[in-house]
Amino acid sequence: MHSSDQTPQTTDQAPINWTNMILFTVTPALAVTLVPAYGWIYGFDAFEWAMFAVMMVFCGMSITAGYHRLWSHKTYEAHASVRFLFALGGAFALQNDVLNWASDHRRHHQHVDNNDNDPYSAGRGFWFSHIGWILRHYDSAQNDFSNVKDLQRDPIVMWQHRNYLALVLIMNIGLPAFIGFLHGDIIAGLLLGGLLRLVLSQHATYFINSLAHMWGTRPYSDNSSARDNTLLALITYGEGYHNYHHTFQWDYRNGIRWWHFDPTKWLIRSLERVGLASGLKRCAPDKIERAKLERQFQLATEKCERLAVEGDWQSRLETEYEALLHTVQQWAEHRQAWYEAKGKELQEHLSHLEKQQLKAHYLEFKYKLKLQKQRWQIVVRTLASPEPGVA
Numbered sequence: 136m137h138s139s140d141q142t143p144q145t146t147d148q149a150p151i152n153w154t155n156m157i158l159f160t161v162t163p164a165l166a167v168t169l170v171p172a173y174g175w176i177y178g179f180d181a182f183e184w185a186m187f188a189v190m191m192v193f194c195g196m197s198i199t200a201g202y203h204r205l206w207s208h209k210t211y212e213a214h215a216s217v218r219f220l221f222a223l224g225g226a227f228a229l230q231n232d233v234l235n236w237a238s239d240h241r242r243h244h245q246h247v248d249n250n251d252n253d254p255y256s257a258g259r260g261f262w263f264s265h266i267g268w269i270l271r272h273y274d275s276a277q278n279d280f281s282n283v284k285d286l287q288r289d290p291i292v293m294w295q296h297r298n299y300l301a302l303v304l305i306m307n308i309g310l311p312a313f314i315g316f317l318h319g320d321i322i323a324g325l326l327l328g329g330l331l332r333l334v335l336s337q338h339a340t341y342f343i344n345s346l347a348h349m350w351g352t353r354p355y356s357d358n359s360s361a362r363d364n365t366l367l368a369l370i371t372y373g374e375g376y377h378n379y380h381h382t383f384q385w386d387y388r389n390g391i392r393w394w395h396f397d398p399t400k401w402l403i404r405s406l407e408r409v410g411l412a413s414g415l416k417r418c419a420p421d422k423i424e425r426a427k428l429e430r431q432f433q434l435a436t437e438k439c440e441r442l443a444v445e446g447d448w449q450s451r452l453e454t455e456y457e458a459l460l461h462t463v464q465q466w467a468e469h470r471q472a473w474y475e476a477k478g479k480e481l482q483e484h485l486s487h488l489e490k491q492q493l494k495a496h497y498l499e500f501k502y503k504l505k506l507q508k509q510r511w512q513i514v515v516r517t518l519a520s521p522e523p524g525v526a
């Protein structure tokens with residue numbers, strides 16, 4: 136499948152991948168000219184726009200819920216019918232087959248920001264990580280599938296791999312043309328459902344490799360360039376919480392709070408409700424709390440050092456931090472006890488009173504943790520302000 140080049144190449148010398156170069160320059164050029172021109176002359180109706188929207192979501196979620204969270208990271212298991220639809224949607228999105236995509240993506244996580252081994256390292260700039268890495272045969276993007284052996288056992292993955300080109304043509308040309316034909320306008324079907332949908336859905340997901348490694352905050356870890364960015368989450372079906380994702384990559388969620396915009400998480404959860412997904416993995420909340428606190432501690436220390444804050448800020452910060460970690464530990468233990476008590480197997484052996492006591496203890500520590508976190512925020516803010524002592 137791949138051309139393996141013997142000689143090492145620098146960024147400029149890598150030979151052009153002509154298929155991709157033509158595809159990824161011609162399709163956007165046609166999309167920005169033909170779509171408005173046809174719309175101006177003949178117009179698009181509500182049905183055609185609805186078809187476009189449904190197809191956008193189908194492509195996008197096949198990549199985020201399928202290629203990414205299911206196959207690359209194995210954050211849950213999905214029924215064959217769901218995997219089949221994701222395989223179709225991935226070919227529709229024209230983002231290569233599952234094997235290639237997941238192999239690239241696992242290397243991205245393993246060697247993140249390493250310009251020689253991360254296939255879309257953001258360290259090589261916005262353009263390279265967005266789309267440039269696809270346009271040439273870079274050594275950093277050579278796959279041998281050694282890291283996707285588990286996926287080679289999935290018959291649907293292998294079926295898609297063998298029939299990728301046919302699926303691409305059926306989904307990108309056949310399907311929009313057929314729907315257009317049924318609706319009475321084949322060209323409109325091809326322009327909105329084929330062309331415009333393809334270009335927009337591709338760039339939306341490319342932003343995860345480019346912008347999500349450049350623009351946003353790093354609340355969980357600074358081990359990689361990955362950033363959390365709510366705005367990006369809005370156009371990437373929830374993948375904008377990329378700092379969390381790179382810190383806890385086997386969590387099926389990217390946006391962990393209920394108000395975080397993560398439609399991919401909602402889809403996976405809905406699939407679980409109807410019995411089409413199982414084994415959803417999530418990181419323990421105390422682990423997440425600890426990662427966040429460690430990061431805040433690190434940032435506060437750096438800020439105090441940078442501002443050359445006087446006084447005994449270091450021991451105060453450390454004391455507060457240790458106390459908070461202790462409370463996190465207690466909260467986690469009581470939380471676990473309460474959740475276990477709620478579990479079916481224990482229910483018969485516990486009296487109502489015992490259950491109420493466990494619940495009360497958990498709520499008590501939850502409240503204690505909340506207060507102590509507020510106190511910690513004040514300490515961090517006060518110490519790291521240019522004039523310590525002024526809150």
Ligand SMILES: [Zn+2]
Nearest residue numbers: 240244380384
């Ligand atoms: Zn990932």
Ligand SMILES: [Zn+2]
Nearest residue numbers: 343344361377
């Ligand atoms: Zn990333």
